Amino acid sequence: MSVTLRPSEALNLWHMVTLGLVREDSHDFSARQISILLTVYLEPPPHTVRGLAAKLQVTKPVITRALDTMGRLELVSRRRDEADLRNVIIQRTVKGALFIERIGDLIVSSGKELPR
Numbered sequence: 001m002s003v004t005l006r007p008s009e010a011l012n013l014w015h016m017v018t019l020g021l022v023r024e025d026s027h028d029f030s031a032r033q034i035s036i037l038l039t040v041y042l043e044p045p046p047h048t049v050r051g052l053a054a055k056l057q058v059t060k061p062v063i064t065r066a067l068d069t070m071g072r073l074e075l076v077s078r079r080r081d082e083a084d085l086r087n088v089i090i091q092r093t094v095k096g097a098l099f100i101e102r103i104g105d106l107i108v109s110s111g112k113e114l115p116r
Contacts, residue, residue: 016110
């Protein structure tokens with residue numbers, strides 16, 4: 001399904017969604033953390049620190065710091081890749097899946113409120 005928005009409508013939608021996240025009193029996520037979460041939950045696994053760093057074009061320590069925060073919040077978990085101990089596999093969690101679902105719901109409800 002394709003949705004056509006004018007730039008001002010797209011920005012208004014983004015504004016409404018970010019306001020909704022702030023108002024939910026959840027953790028104050030950076031754009032980088034949201035991008036990592038969306039990648040982990042919307043793209044097929046496996047996900048590794050190395051792979052996420054390459055996709056986002058940032059360093060592995062940047063990904064590790066973001067994952068530390070998200071791990072404390074139980075939105076993702078990590079484990080060593082048994083086939084290659086140099087790799088760290090990022091795993092989805094139930095709490096993380098529910099959080100991503102809430103973001104999706106927020107986008108849908110905000111989209112319905114866009115002035116036309």
